[in-house]
Amino acid sequence: MNSLIYEQDILTLYVKKDKVQQVVQYYKNFGWDIVKQTNNDWFIDLMDLTFARQSKIKNKDELQLLQIYMEEKLNTQAKLENYKAPKSFMLGSSVGLLVLFLIIIGIIFITKSSFVLGTIFVFIGISIAIFVMIIIPKLYKIEKLAHDRKIRILSYQIQKICKRAVMLLGDRNEEI
Amino acid sequence: MKKFSFGFNKIRKSGHIFALKVRTESNGLGVLKTFIVLLLIALQGLLLIFSYTYFLQTFKWYFIFSLCISILCCIYVMSSDYNGQAKSLWVMFLISCFSFAYIIYFLSDKHILFARSRMKYNRIYDKIKDLQPTPDFSVITDNKAKASCKYLYNAGQFVFHTNSRAKYFSSGVQLFDDILQELNNASSFIFIEYYIIAEGILFNRIFNILEQKVKQGVDVRIIYDDMGSHGTLKRKTKKKILSLGIKLEAYNRLVPIFNIALNLRDHRKLVIIDGKVAYTGGANLADEYINEKRLHGYWKDSGIKIEGLAVDNFTISFLTQWQFITKKDVDFIPFLYRGEKFEDNGIIVPFVSGPNYLYSIAQNIYLSEIANATEKIYIMTPYFVPDETITNLIINKARAGVDIKIILPEIADKKFVYIVSRNNAEKLMQYGVKLYTMSTSFVHSKVLLTENSAIIGSINMDLRSFNQQFESAVYVNNSSILQDVNIDFDNTLQHSKWIKDKNKKRNKLYFRLLAGLFNLISPFM
Numbered sequence: 001m002n003s004l005i006y007e008q009d010i011l012t013l014y015v016k017k018d019k020v021q022q023v024v025q026y027y028k029n030f031g032w033d034i035v036k037q038t039n040n041d042w043f044i045d046l047m048d049l050t051f052a053r054q055s056k057i058k059n060k061d062e063l064q065l066l067q068i069y070m071e072e073k074l075n076t077q078a079k080l081e082n083y084k085a086p087k088s089f090m091l092g093s094s095v096g097l098l099v100l101f102l103i104i105i106g107i108i109f110i111t112k113s114s115f116v117l118g119t120i121f122v123f124i125g126i127s128i129a130i131f132v133m134i135i136i137p138k139l140y141k142i143e144k145l146a147h148d149r150k151i152r153i154l155s156y157q158i159q160k161i162c163k164r165a166v167m168l169l170g171d172r173n174e175e176i
Numbered sequence: 177m178k179k180f181s182f183g184f185n186k187i188r189k190s191g192h193i194f195a196l197k198v199r200t201e202s203n204g205l206g207v208l209k210t211f212i213v214l215l216l217i218a219l220q221g222l223l224l225i226f227s228y229t230y231f232l233q234t235f236k237w238y239f240i241f242s243l244c245i246s247i248l249c250c251i252y253v254m255s256s257d258y259n260g261q262a263k264s265l266w267v268m269f270l271i272s273c274f275s276f277a278y279i280i281y282f283l284s285d286k287h288i289l290f291a292r293s294r295m296k297y298n299r300i301y302d303k304i305k306d307l308q309p310t311p312d313f314s315v316i317t318d319n320k321a322k323a324s325c326k327y328l329y330n331a332g333q334f335v336f337h338t339n340s341r342a343k344y345f346s347s348g349v350q351l352f353d354d355i356l357q358e359l360n361n362a363s364s365f366i367f368i369e370y371y372i373i374a375e376g377i378l379f380n381r382i383f384n385i386l387e388q389k390v391k392q393g394v395d396v397r398i399i400y401d402d403m404g405s406h407g408t409l410k411r412k413t414k415k416k417i418l419s420l421g422i423k424l425e426a427y428n429r430l431v432p433i434f435n436i437a438l439n440l441r442d443h444r445k446l447v448i449i450d451g452k453v454a455y456t457g458g459a460n461l462a463d464e465y466i467n468e469k470r471l472h473g474y475w476k477d478s479g480i481k482i483e484g485l486a487v488d489n490f491t492i493s494f495l496t497q498w499q500f501i502t503k504k505d506v507d508f509i510p511f512l513y514r515g516e517k518f519e520d521n522g523i524i525v526p527f528v529s530g531p532n533y534l535y536s537i538a539q540n541i542y543l544s545e546i547a548n549a550t551e552k553i554y555i556m557t558p559y560f561v562p563d564e565t566i567t568n569l570i571i572n573k574a575r576a577g578v579d580i581k582i583i584l585p586e587i588a589d590k591k592f593v594y595i596v597s598r599n600n601a602e603k604l605m606q607y608g609v610k611l612y613t614m615s616t617s618f619v620h621s622k623v624l625l626t627e628n629s630a631i632i633g634s635i636n637m638d639l640r641s642f643n644q645q646f647e648s649a650v651y652v653n654n655s656s657i658l659q660d661v662n663i664d665f666d667n668t669l670q671h672s673k674w675i676k677d678k679n680k681k682r683n684k685l686y687f688r689l690l691a692g693l694f695n696l697i698s699p700f701m
Binding site for chain 2: 010014071
């Protein structure tokens with residue numbers, strides 16, 4: 001590895017295992033060839049990827065900038081994939097808790113004191129539950145669509161960056 | 177990235193929501209050393225406080241004595257060359273906290289703190305004052321450029337050159353690629369002065385060449401700032417460098433003794449090769465400056481190369497610093513007058529600045545260039561903490577219709593300073609100053625561009641750079657360089673976001689309060 005230092009740039013990445021193939025492909029567009037791939041010493045879901053690239057390449061500045069943009073977009077994409085529908089999940093769980101609370105209160109009222117008040121509570125709880133059961137899937141769908149759209153846009157932007165990188169890199173064997 | 181797992185390796189997930197993370201090496205030894213130094217300094221601080229309290233109890237007349245000393249200090253401050261803000265702050269502090277404020281004043285005033293050092297520098301300047309011929313200013317037709325050249329000559333004997341050549345680099349990669357190429361051609365001497373020298377890919381590449389050059393008989397001298405390079409350059413590596421025959425000297429060696437002089441830093445970035453070629457700019461000798469290491473997104477930097485007799489300005493500055501550090505007499509003559517004479521390329525003035533000069537050359541030349549601008553003022557800087565003089569000047573220029581653009585980083589390296597910088601720049605927006613932040617990047621370039629000139633170097637737009645740090649830069653009034661710098665600004669603007677009122681950063685209240693406090697005490701720092 002030491003002799004490589006003077007002619008080649010070395011880049012080491014910690015990559016989520018499910019993203020390894022994708023990352024290798026993306027980095028290839030920037031002239032990075034994978035030279036080592038090992039499991040991470042500390043985390044089971046990570047892999048250490050070592051890439052090498054000729055040190056002197058055409059348009060290195062712009063390639064570096066684009067690469068950093070790509071890294072940022074890849075990470076944003078991963079973040080979005082992890083949190084697919086936070087709003088509907090939050091609404092669903094909080095309303096679910098409210099429904100549960102209303103029904104329990106209702107049952108307590110029915111068994112201990114007022115049958116009418118208890119029935120009203122249970123009715124309201126069930127009504128909200130039915131309403132939420134109808135609305136939440138729709139909300140989830142809308143949210144997921146928006147998320148998927150964002151992810152698709154990011155994918156498109158990454159593809160665009162990669163295309164630009166390939167263009168900038170040109171023929172790697174070409175003399176600078 | 178690595179965490180202590182207490183033997184339970186590989187049983188957990190990373191937990192981070194990211195697809196990939198670039199590895200950046202950190203030096204554990206640096207952390208330990210910092211801790212020990214800080215601990216020892218804190219112990220000495222405590223000892224000082226105890227001694228002071230004891231003194232206070234035993235000496236009855238102390239309050240009258242301290243009040244008298246504080247009043248004398250106030251008189252001295254009022255007659256000093258501090259700006260109005262600094263003067264009023266010092267006087268307020270000296271009077272309100274008279275029992276101990278004068279001690280802090282004695283410990284931190286650069287005129288007192290640096291008096292002995294300045295005398296040593298002056299002795300060197302007396303010795304070298306006739307090394308360069310007195311310039312003939314009548315050849316400069318542009319009056320604004322003539323005034324700047326006269327100022328730089330009178331302030332620090334920096335001679336202007338018209339028969340030298342300059343080349344602008346818009347990134348650390350371009351700059352260091354060129355440096356590596358020129359280092360390979362060195363035949364006589366190589367002088368290197370950096371704030372940060374960090375082990376890594378770039379370090380290996382450069383020292384591989386330096387090792388060969390020393391073997392060929394080239395005189396290689398390196399100055400690094402011990403504070404800046406603290407934790408990035410191991411003792412073992414320093415020993416290895418010395419064993420190769422490279423002369424290595426540290427500026428302001430970091431010692432665990434309570435010493436406010438450590439606040440002064442050698443922030444210069446200089447490479448001088450054979451007295452024929454010289455480089456300066458924002459980039460230090462470390463991997464992040466060439467984007468081999470990822471610290472704060474894309475690292476945007478810049479630099480300039482000069483060729484010809486203009487290099488002598490930097491050679492003299494380097495040898496002055498070398499003589500000051502080593503305390504050994506240096507013969508300057510063998511290292512001078514080696515540059516080639518090129519055809520007229522416009523004015524080039526390499527200059528340095530620092531607490532060794534009576535006035536802040538960096539601040540004054542910035543002021544003068546901003547004052548001279550009538551069409552545009554473009555500033556690229558990582559930190560924006562100017563004093564009220566520069567701020568007022570920028571406001572007046574913006575009101576006069578001058579196109580003012582300030583490019584700051586989007587990612588902060590020091591969060592607090594960044595918030596202060598953003599606050600300061602955002603305040604100027606109401607007067608018509610356009611503020612930009614470079615996306616996913618850390619802008620570390622230090623460039624001032626007007627329609628008349630450009631200043632490219634290591635000078636940040638902050639009071640530390642102006643007053644406390646040794647800086648290096650090049651003043652250029654060369655149309656092709658101005659054009660290159662302009663192109664770099666245009667390209668950077670393409671990758672930047674224009675901050676409008678609605679995008680103003682809304683910081684938390686405590687941050688805003690701290691930022692206000694920082695601005696208030698900034699003249700002290």
